[in-house]
Amino acid sequence: MEILPDSGRRAEWAALAAAAVTVVLWASAFVSIRSASAAYSPGALALGRLLAGTVVLGAISLVRRVGWPPRAAWPGIAGSGVLWFGLYMVVLNWGEREVDAGTAAMVVNVGPILIALLSSKLLGEELPRPLLLGMAVSFAGAVVVGISMSGDGHSSVLGVLLCLLAAVSYAGGVVAQKPALRHAGALQATTFGCLVGALACLPFAGSLVSEVARAPWPATANMLYLGVFPTALAFTTWAFALARTSAGRMGATTYVVPVLVVLMSWLALDEVPGALTLAGGALCLAGVAVSRYRPSRRKTAAVTAENRDGATQSSAT
Template identity: 40%
Template sequence: MQYNPPTFDRRALIAIGVTLVFWASSFAGIRAGLESYSPGALVLFRFLVASVTLGVYAVLTKGVRRPRLGDLPWIVGGGLIGITVYHTLLAYGELTVTAASASFIIGAVPIFTGLLAILTLKESIRSRQWLGIAVSFSGIGLIALGEGGHLELEAGALLILLAAFCTSIYFIIQKRLLRYYKPLEVTCYAFWAGTLFMLVFLPDLIAELPAAASGPTLSVIYLGVFPAALAYVTWNYVFTRTTASVATSFMYLNPIVATFIALLWLGEVPTLLAGFGGLLALAGVIITARSVR
């Protein structure tokens, strides 16, 4: 029987747009939340909200099964690396790196994922892919040098680069789990496991929450409900309406949208060097992606 891919319609386009805006806004939301919260308290608060939101959704839809015992190491490891470590590093990185530059660095995730696939899945790599990787990392280097407005290596950018590497590892783990579990199940398992590890920041959250301003608090609640929880639901819907290659092609717009949101929300304007580096990093990702199609 010939496989016919799902039809790409207006509802799928709306779902992609909603997901894109939510995920792009998360970088500005983190910067806003850091005005009252330390990075650890912020990520715990965010994922407590996200875990409860997904828990309610899972109960109402009855869409989450109990995981198999043999898959628990992968589930726990994915939650630790892809949720706890990734989001903690990202939050610490955004103490000094603008939201726009952070989004461009995270945009290099497909580069890391491709390299990991070569190492773990023994996939080959073409010369054009190497070109894309070189271009992308050159752009990230310019961001790291230009974030402070002068030629000085920015440690926060390196933390975010490490965060991008961590989420790439999570994507490899996720690919294994998706052989048996639904996307919603994998998301819930990762969020719940990752949140448990974040409880080490509970004393910080208890100390900071009463004194926090309402603006940063609402920003963190927004991060938990929309970019962290609901965006995954809309993204899952997208994959029921179109192919993965079509859906993910829209994500190249994410850093551009994040830059405009940061400008409107925070008034952040990236430096010329960091802005050029961001565009260069995005170009490298696109070159690499097109070479494998």
């Protein structure tokens, strides 16, 4: 069993707790988006969510006296702001109007795989065997959940392409944000990333103004909830955790989201999951557990020493 210093153990548990907050709130976003999208178009919903998130994050940043990000952090903040906060939210809202929930879940869950591949290519992160195996198991579980949720829903080529674009923009945003966190704090990166996303979505301001005037209050309340919790809070806890682990492992953690969506739909919408859905959810959880496995330091040291001894003997021979 790996023995970590107290400070290392605390940091690891803090990152896991932050990741847990993120996936729970992101799962709740799917339920809120379903409610709000009945009254708001995709672009207007994304802009309203981002404006609410920017106001909350800006207020907290002012209270905590968070300054302007360093110049070195801006490429990553701008990239994540446009790709993840902006483009991802718009195309995901649009895509879920064109395809059933199951198809959306299967296509969007390509994202963690793309994160691992991009972070390996662009950030030089390793792709350890447990991560690859865990992602394969989790993706299989996501496919099973998606098939079980599809039912008699409808799908379109446009919807599938939009969900694929959402997965690509999500992966690109995560990989862009990772290096920015070397120079900026989690709150700083999230605040200005959200602001960049809101600016990118300003072309939808006219639609938002007209739709707010006629939208029922529950839809507007859901839009504000999306801005405060799944955006302002969850993206900050995500950045906090991402700064303390690899992008690949963080991406694999989001495979818990479909499982939580099923449970929340069960509780909030009285949508009882079937046996196939539960089996897929179990696969998702198992894959996440495998992906986060790390061999103990003692075992790693023993393997290293064995390899070194073997090399020494070979050279002596």
